[in-house]
Amino acid sequence: MKVREIVARPAVTAGPETTIIQAATLMGQHGVGSVVITDHDSVTGIVTDRDLVTRAIAHRIPLDGRVDSVMSMNVVAIDADADVRDAMAAFSHHAVRRLPVLDGTRVIGLLALDDVISAFAGQFNDVTKGLTAQLLFPHGADRARMPALR
Amino acid sequence: MHAHPGDQLVIRNHHVGEPERKGEVLETRGPDGTQPFLVRWDESGHVTLFYPGTDCHVETLREKVAS
Numbered sequence: 365m366k367v368r369e370i371v372a373r374p375a376v377t378a379g380p381e382t383t384i385i386q387a388a389t390l391m392g393q394h395g396v397g398s399v400v401i402t403d404h405d406s407v408t409g410i411v412t413d414r415d416l417v418t419r420a421i422a423h424r425i426p427l428d429g430r431v432d433s434v435m436s437m438n439v440v441a442i443d444a445d446a447d448v449r450d451a452m453a454a455f456s457h458h459a460v461r462r463l464p465v466l467d468g469t470r471v472i473g474l475l476a477l478d479d480v481i482s483a484f485a486g487q488f489n490d491v492t493k494g495l496t497a498q499l500l501f502p503h504g505a506d507r508a509r510m511p512a513l514r
Numbered sequence: 515m516h517a518h519p520g521d522q523l524v525i526r527n528h529h530v531g532e533p534e535r536k537g538e539v540l541e542t543r544g545p546d547g548t549q550p551f552l553v554r555w556d557e558s559g560h561v562t563l564f565y566p567g568t569d570c571h572v573e574t575l576r577e578k579v580a581s
Contacts, residue, residue, distance in 0.1 A: 437567025440562050457558050
């Protein structure tokens with residue numbers, strides 16, 4: 365399964381000169397918890413709602429300050445055509461919860477750990493249908509045929 | 515930031531006792547050797563696309579050999 369198949373949402377991006385309050389407003393408008401900060405089409409950081417709380421509000425940084433003062437740098441990204449298992453490895457090795465998804469060098473989406481869990485949960489559901497059927501209707505010559513589950 | 519395949523990427527430590535993170539640049543995906551870089555991390559051997567921050571620097575292959 366490729367990363368591009370399970371990306372649930374486009375990335376919300378903003379420039380480094382964006383203010384903290386503008387970043388918070390963007391999150392609210394788009395219903396997301398993070399904004400990818402880009403400069404001349406290159407990713408320079410990512411800021412999350414948690415960053416705004418723990419790095420800006422908690423330290424009384426003025427809300428009209430630049431968002432790049434509270435963003436996380438050293439961004440790990442994933443290619444849109446990479447396998448989802450590569451994304452899982454990146455989540456694990458780098459202790460991050462979100463990965464910008466790249467098509468070439470263009471950010472086309474944001475993959476959250478939740479997206480991966482949700483995708484695999486769906487697959488587990490399909491796999492366990494048969495198991496559930498076997499538990500409810502054990503195989504046996506003297507028993508009724510197992511009904512097909514939908 | 516510019517790099518070439520074979521260069522070493524170093525992320526400086528931010529806390530006392532915290533080791534630097536190092537990795538080998540395998541590819542540069544941006545124009546003219548710019549980021550993102552495909553990096554193999556020394557500590558895990560894991561390969562990721564990476565946009566280095568301002569706390570990173572590149573040691574060229576020549577500098578790496580000299581050290």
